[in-house]
Amino acid sequence: MALLQHLCSAPLTRAIRSRSLTLSSRTMSATLTPTRVAHVDSHVLLGMSEQELQQLSLDLGQQSYRGKQLHHLIYKRKVKEIQDFSQLPQAFRNDLQEGGWRVGRSSIHQAVTAADGTVKLLIKLADNRLVETVGIPVEHDKGSFRLTACVSSQVGCPLRCSFCATGKGGYSRNLQRHEIVEQVLAIEEIFKQRVTNVVFMGMGEPMLNLKSVIEAHRCLNKDVQIGQRMITISTVGVPNTIKKLASYKLQSTLAISLHAPNQKLRETIVPSAKSYPLDAIMKDCRDYFLETSRRVSFEYTLLGTEVSFGELCLCGAL
Numbered sequence: 001m002a003l004l005q006h007l008c009s010a011p012l013t014r015a016i017r018s019r020s021l022t023l024s025s026r027t028m029s030a031t032l033t034p035t036r037v038a039h040v041d042s043h044v045l046l047g048m049s050e051q052e053l054q055q056l057s058l059d060l061g062q063q064s065y066r067g068k069q070l071h072h073l074i075y076k077r078k079v080k081e082i083q084d085f086s087q088l089p090q091a092f093r094n095d096l097q098e099g100g101w102r103v104g105r106s107s108i109h110q111a112v113t114a115a116d117g118t119v120k121l122l123i124k125l126a127d128n129r130l131v132e133t134v135g136i137p138v139e140h141d142k143g144s145f146r147l148t149a150c151v152s153s154q155v156g157c158p159l160r161c162s163f164c165a166t167g168k169g170g171y172s173r174n175l176q177r178h179e180i181v182e183q184v185l186a187i188e189e190i191f192k193q194r195v196t197n198v199v200f201m202g203m204g205e206p207m208l209n210l211k212s213v214i215e216a217h218r219c220l221n222k223d224v225q226i227g228q229r230m231i232t233i234s235t236v237g238v239p240n241t242i243k244k245l246a247s248y249k250l251q252s253t254l255a256i257s258l259h260a261p262n263q264k265l266r267e268t269i270v271p272s273a274k275s276y277p278l279d280a281i282m283k284d285c286r287d288y289f290l291e292t293s294r295r296v297s298f299e300y301t302l303l304g305t306e307v308s309f310g311e312l313c314l315c316g317a318l
């Protein structure tokens with residue numbers, strides 16, 4: 001779901017209301033010089049639970065409380081390098097490094113700030129690929145503050161929706177869980193504020209990378225401490241995945257990117273709609289609600305004059 005090419009789920013709509021965002025992924029290239037090596041990195045601390053970090057500490061001959069310290073350093077202090085874990089013995093830090101472990105934080109390649117304070121980041125991953133994430137700050141009249149992180153789930157996207165620059169740029173690979181989580185930490189670093197909301201509406205289709213999305217969701221909720229209800233997962237619809245998502249019984253919002261009130265028009269905008277008709281999506285959404293008791297929201301991007309007001313009203317009848 002490429003942000004700003006998909007407007008919007010209710011949380012994101014609230015987050016960006018009254019804003020005129022001028023940032024566009026067209027202004028940034030999708031990659032530097034990607035390596036072709038398959039990028040599967042299991043020796044990354046970011047994304048691990050406290051229990052897993054305790055087990056890792058035991059495996060390396062330490063006491064389990066070292067795992068709690070690791071958890072604190074990674075998620076609370078947000079330390080990026082193992083050698084900067086100054087609370088830990090030097091020998092433990094060396095053992096982690098010699099075992100091939102790393103924290104899993106990447107550098108920020110570029111940051112663009114819009115006049116309204118929205119910040120778009122390009123994060124340079126370990127294999128040189130670039131991924132976008134957006135931070136959207138909103139101050140409310142009564143003094144409350146909301147910071148929404150719009151995160152990517154893939155580098156590029158294979159679905160090629162007609163209006164989407166990310167889709168046109170092609171697809172490179174799925175993101176791993178830590179590469180999703182680190183986007184939220186990068187937004188916190190830039191804003192020096194806690195992220196309050198997360199929307200999976202950046203580059204890529206989250207349902208095509210459901211395993212990492214679910215793992216990142218767990219970490220964002222349990223380790224980074226963002227409430228499940230503050231997280232929205234957005235999709236254009238991938239067959240058999242809404243049911244699977246429902247089986248996790250997350251207390252998060254599912255957002256469907258509709259973009260058209262009927263199947264015929266939708267197929268011209270969202271090519272993947274051919275294999276997942278609207279009536280099947282609607283049935284799966286009803287089942288999702290029954291299974292999770294969580295509402296489903298619908299997003300609709302108005303594209304030129306291709307749809308009349310009357311047709312738009314038909315969305316309500318779906």
Ligand code: SF4
Pocket residue numbers: 001002005006157158159160161164165166167168202203204205236
């Ligand atoms: S599914 Fe992919 S191609 Fe379609 S709008 Fe989202 S990011 Fe773009």
